[in-house]
Amino acid sequence: MPTPFQMVLGVGVLVGLGVLFVFMRRLTSALLVYRGTRVVVCPENREMVAVRVDAGRAARSATRGRPDLRLESCTRWPEKAGCGQECLGQVEAAPQACLLRSILGDWYLGKSCALCSRSFGAIHWHDREPGLLAPDGKVVAWDGFRAEQVVDVLATHKPVCWDCRVAESFRHEHPELVIDRPPRLGPPPSMA
Numbered sequence: 189m190p191t192p193f194q195m196v197l198g199v200g201v202l203v204g205l206g207v208l209f210v211f212m213r214r215l216t217s218a219l220l221v222y223r224g225t226r227v228v229v230c231p232e233n234r235e236m237v238a239v240r241v242d243a244g245r246a247a248r249s250a251t252r253g254r255p256d257l258r259l260e261s262c263t264r265w266p267e268k269a270g271c272g273q274e275c276l277g278q279v280e281a282a283p284q285a286c287l288l289r290s291i292l293g294d295w296y297l298g299k300s301c302a303l304c305s306r307s308f309g310a311i312h313w314h315d316r317e318p319g320l321l322a323p324d325g326k327v328v329a330w331d332g333f334r335a336e337q338v339v340d341v342l343a344t345h346k347p348v349c350w351d352c353r354v355a356e357s358f359r360h361e362h363p364e365l366v367i368d369r370p371p372r373l374g375p376p377p378s379m380a
Contacts (some may be wrong), residue, residue, distance in 0.1 A: 211251050218250035219243050222257070222279075225335050226286040230264060231274040238263045238288070238335030241279055263336050288335050289313055295342050302346035303327075303356070319353030320345035327356035 190198070223243040230237045242260040249256035257276045262268070284290050289311075296308040302321040311318060319329050320341065327348050333341050348356070359366045 214250045215247045218255050219247040221283050222246040222255065225288045226279055226283075227288055227291060227335055227338055228275045228278045228286050232268070232271065236336045236339055237275070239275060239279070241276070263334065288338065291338060292330070292342075296347050299347045301349040301352055303348055303352040306349050306351075308347060308349065316350040317353075318350050319348040319356075321348050327353055327360075329353065329357075 222241040224240070226239050226241070227236055228239055229235070239262045240260045242258045246255040246257055257273075257280060259273050259276065262271075262275075264271070278286055293311045293313075296311055296318060298308065300307050301318075308318070317330060319327050322328050323344055328345075
């Protein structure tokens, strides 16, 4: 039978673990919500800008209640670094909607590759990043654009799947190693 001290200690440990669980849940939740590049409209000049929220600060403050949002970076900085950061209202109102990867993922979803006609599903940004077919016919990767250009790029380019992006990049970089063969019609020849 536990002593009264052991019972109090056990209850204290359980309460402490509960508080730690709530603390860690708020911390990680805010960190996951506010990390990443976002595209918002600058209230000062009404142009698209790319911003990053200080996710660490937001996460730490979320443990005490409401997250305190501050920008970590903006494409208008350092010239406008002293701004009032009114654009954070857009981030606070719809944190997922202005996240660059969400914007791109929504754009690709339901579309087909401009080269092979394969339909897009969920995008795996960490290992199979799709590309774009530019109006001049070149296949390009997303790292060739600034985040604040995303709306203009999506209006003028067509989606390209990862497989076609890699194949076309190889074809462009090493044309001497590529042999184009006409597609086969009918069954393959039998081997004798």
